[in-house]
Amino acid sequence: MSDRATGLLHEEGQVSPGDPETDSARRMQESETGIHPIVPKIAIGASVWFLLVTWLSFAWGGETDYLLVIVTLFFAFFLVLFLFTASYTVGDPRWDVRETNFREFLVSDVGIGSGKMRGRDVLIEIALIPIALAFAATLIGLAWVIFG
Incomplete structure (x- = not known):
């Protein structure tokens, strides 16, 4: 045991x-640092932006609204699970890392499971997909509202 x-x-x-x-x-x-608190906030903010744009663009009928509610509930469920699991590591003395400002975080090394990455690369890896999806949803939503 x-x-x-x-x-x-x-x-x-x-x-x-x-x-x-x-x-x-x-x-x-x-020399290593942890993930700056703004990084998950950016990813979560982009995900909320995606949901908001989707609701504003496509919530025009009963069946579509029903499906959007289901998607929003899945998002809320996974967000709560993410925050619940993240709360276990915040302040844990086993992963004590120095705190930095955002500018220093971008050039610092961040310890990950397989080694180290630059903070800038960690930001890109975490936030790229939610931001890209939010921009895509915005463009698709605009096209739907204008031409649809």
């Missing part, structure tokens, strides 16, 4: 050496 399962912790409340979390935290270097 793992130390976590048997309840064997060090005096400071840290997990015993040998656990994957402890090894990962030990490998983290001083």
Whole structure:
């Protein structure tokens, strides 16, 4: 059994050496930083923008409105799951990283599961798809309203 399962912790409340979390935290270097709080806000904001544009453009009839409600409920469900799981890692001492401003985050190294990435690349990887979908929904919605 793992130390976590048997309840064997060090005096400071840290997990015993040998656990994957402890090894990962030990490998983290001083130059590494975590994901800046604005990055998930950008991704979530773009997703809400997508839903808003979809509702404003296509909510014109009973069946379409019903399907949009289903999609919105799926979005809300997955958003709540994301926030619930993210709340477990916020402030966890096993993943203690230095806090930076946004400009410094963009040029810093961010520790990920397979190594390190630049903050700028992390921002692009996390926010690209929601932003691209929001822009696409906006263009499609405008075309639908104008020509449809």
